[in-house]
Structures are given as C-alpha cells and as structure tokens.
Amino acid sequence: MAKKAIRESKSAAIRAYKENNPAAGPTAIAEALSKEGMKVTPAFVSTVLSNARRKSRRGKRKAGRKPGRPASTGGERGLVIGAAAFATTRCVGAIVYIGASMYRELG
Helix, strand or coil, rough: CCCCCCCCCHHHHHHHHHHHEEECCCHHHHHHHHHCCCCCCHHHHHHHHHHHHHHHCCCCCCCCCCCCCCCCCHHHHHHHHHHHHHHHHHHHHHHHCCCHHHHHHHH
C-alpha cells in the first residue's frame, strides 16, 4: 500500500499564512489556501485564528474576584438582632394563625 505524503495540517497552514500576511482576513486566507489545494472555509479559518488568540491570552489573564469583607461571625450584637427578628417572626406567625382580634385580647 502506498504511503500518503506527509502534509502540513490545515490549522498550521492557516497560522503560517496569517503570520506571513497579517492583514489578510478569513475569506482571503481561505481563497489562498484553496488555490494551494486545501479545502478550507472562512468559518474554519476564523475558528482557528480565534483559538490561537485565546490560547495566547492565557498567561495574561487577571486573577478572579478580589476577596470581599469577611462573613459575620455572629457576635453578641448579631445574636441580639437575630433574636429580635425571630421573636417578630413568631408574633407575625401567631397573628396570622389566630387572627388579629384574638391576638389583641391575649396581648
């Protein structure tokens, strides 16, 4: 069985052409490579160039979000506010359950 000649990949050919012709757009690159015998669409050229740009930016990315202020540990003030909120919630729940007029009588 005859061996096929080893040929440069389409992606490598696109990158090489873009390196030699920086002003060429995807359509021009696709047409030029088609004349050399490679079947390449402008969409594929755009994908290859986009991926190359994305990979070149990897080292330049900033870190994630900066840390905000630490979460509250509760503390004494937090417990007092929490207890008041809990008591208020219980009162509202009782009013809803037994009715406002009955709640006032029990008051």
